[in-house]
Amino acid sequence: MIEEIIFESYGITPEREEVLGKYPSxxxxxxxxxxxxxGEVDQEELQERKMMADQLIQQGDRYIAEFVMANHGSYVSEAEEQPFVLVAVRTLHEPRSQQLGRKIAKFHYRARGIPTAIKACSRIGQWKELWEQRIDQLEQIWNEKLKAHPNNPFEKEFIDTFPYYMSLGETAIQYLVDTEIDDTPIASDSGTVCYDRFTSETWSGKYCIKNPFDWIFDHATRDVAExxxxxxLHNQHTYQPGVSTFMREYQTIGPLSSFSSRLLYSRLLFPIHYFEVVEEYFSSPKEARANELEEQIQTIANTSAYYQEFLRSFYEIAQIPSKRLQLPDVSWL
Incomplete structure (x- = not known):
């Protein structure tokens, strides 16, 4: 059925299916x-995603999934009354280089300078508000559970550990606020194309596809921090060489400003890995997943001293000159 629609709408004959993440390909x-x-078509969001893709294509990135125009003159088509967009990557194989830090820095560099302001896809300047919302929601759950005296192992662990991670989250917010008050962004701090959670797996796999529907518009240090x-988190006892290499590679395109360095650190201070486990647990997952989350919260709690040590030594490991840039310490870590 979809093959017929693709042929009718685009004149393209699908030859074989590919399993690529969450999108049929x-x-x-x-x-x-x-x-x-x-789902619902948000024209502003669609237009912005196309603008971000066009900017990166114009700047020479060959692995951007570009929007495909249908025969009827629109980028949006329908299958069984459900709207969809077709995107295409015309370079299937990429020479795999290990320099991921340099690659993402180049991606950020190319994506700056979009001629029209990005609004619908933007998270610029929203970190404080979003972080406060997450803390407030979890604090409300914590207060409810505290009154209920649960004997469920996850909830008991949550009651014991949340005050510490709330304090860490509030420290992150204060660090962010101080940065915005005390420091001044430079040209390289302007918004760029980012991912929600950029990791080593984001561009791995059989094909390297940079899909505009995986993007948000934010400060580049979002991707670096994540x-x-x-x-x-995946190399708790051996992370130093990897972090040093990634940060060195990233800064071959341009050194981090003091503003970027502080923004990056505030994001690492915010314990999103803890909050996400708790949020998922209280969204009523299936039993098997609930058991996994119970193990995860215990692991996070048991290794909190390691995370503090990581935060204490981050600037040094990342080879960021904190004294020269006058970056503040977090005294209680």
Missing amino acids: FISGPTIYSIIPL WVRHHY
Whole structure:
């Protein structure tokens, strides 16, 4: 059915299906296509995603999934009354280089300078508000559970550990606020294309596809912080060389400003890995997943001293000259 619609709407014959993340995909000739179901069509968001993709394509990134125009003159088509967009990558194979830090820095560099302001996809300046919301929601749950005296192992662990992680989150917010008051952004601090959670897996796999529907518009240190956090959490006793290498590679495109360095650190201070486990647990997962989350919260709690040590030594490991840039310490860590 979808094959007929693709042929009728785009004149493209799908040759074979490919499993690529969350989007149905297929290959035709030397090109891989992904079908992006839209749900409700937000025209402003669609326009912004296309602008971000166009900017990166114009700047020479060959792995951007570009929007495909249908025969009827629109980028949006329908299958069984459900709107979708077709995107295409015309370079299937990428020489795999290990320099991921340099690659993401180049990606950020190329994505700056979009001629029209990005609003619908933007998270610029929203970290404080979003972080406060998460803390407030979890504090409300914590107060409820505290009164209920649960004997459930996860909830008991949550009651014991939340005050510490709330304090860490509030420290992150204060560090962020102080940065915005005391420091001044420079040109390289302007918004760019980012991912919600950039990791070593984001561009790995059989094909390197940079899909505009995976992006948000934010400060570049979002991606840097999330890669570093993910690497630390998966290599708690051996993370230093990987973090040093990634940060050195990233700064070959341009050194981090003091504003960027402080923003990066505030994001690492905010314990999103803890909050996400708690949020998922209280969204009523299936039993098997609930058991996994119970193990995860215990692991996070048991290794909190390691995370503090990581935060204490981060600037040094990342080879960020904290004294020269006059970056503040967090005294209680």
